[in-house]
Amino acid sequence: MSLAIAIITDLSAITVLAYVLxxxxxxxxxxxxxxxxxxxxxxxxxxxxxxxxxxxxxGIGLFGILSIIRLRSDQITQQEIAYYFVSLVLGLIAGLRPTPEWTAPALSALIVLAMFVVDGHWTASRSRRRTITLDRAYLDESELAQVLRTTFDAVFVRFEVLELDLVRETTLVDVRYQAAKTTGRSVASEAAAEIPASAPMQESRPDAAATRQRVSA
Structure with missing residues (x-):
């Protein structure tokens, strides 16, 4: 595999992965x-x-490269670590220049296509994960499951109790659930429609004018 093909393959793959996806x-x-x-x-x-x-x-050189790459940021999710790994793999595939020449472009395209499908909004679109603190210490797991199912309006709930504090009466739970299908209008839009936005502005203007008159007097 020629060097030009390897570089073009890698640059095309990382552009699609990092920017487009x-x-x-x-x-x-x-x-x-x-x-x-x-x-x-x-x-x-x-x-x-x-x-x-x-x-x-x-082999020793590649091991040295991989050993210096560490992810220590608390703000990086597992999803973003997956993109790190794929970016690294794309560079290795193109840099090693396997034969025949179509191997590197085919593998790179396959990896990018897999990320496109797996990270798409249509894949497990209703699956959620939350960490929630409840203001009660739940010892009964069936009762806790019912509370979580009602709180998140979920059709399926799987959870793990991370911390149970009997003194402060709190329960810290890691929740994985499948959200129920939403209706046409969202709760936020309905709430915004019920609140007249112009009424408070109209009531506050006379008060402000009266205040300015009293100050000037």
Missing amino acids: YFRRHRRRDLLLSYVALNIGVLAVTIALSSVEVGIGL
Whole structure:
């Protein structure tokens, strides 16, 4: 596989993955930069190490690259870590330049297509995960399940009690549930329709004018 094909394959794959799939869906510019930088860096080092004739040298070099990549930010979700891993894999596939030449483009396209499908809004669109603190210590799991099902309007609930405080009467729960199908109008739109927005403004203007008159007097 030629070097030009490897670079074009990798740049095309990381553009689709980082910008088209990730950024347009999740809108984090900092991670967009991280994915592209990681991918290009792994590609460059892999191409440089591929010229080493001894196979163990390439293996040790790649191990050194992977050992310095650590994810310590608390703001990175498991979903975003998956994008990190895929960005790294795309760089390795293109940098190793496997034969025949269609192998790297085919594998890269397959990986990007898998991310497109799995991270799409149509895949498990009603599945949710929440961490919730309840103002009561629930010892009965069946009662707790019913409370969570009612709270989240869920058709299926699976939970794990993370902390049970009998002194403060609280329960910390990690909840995985499937939300019920929503109707046409959302709760927010109905609430906004019931509140007359112009009424408070009209009532407050005479008071403000009277206040200015008293101050000037």
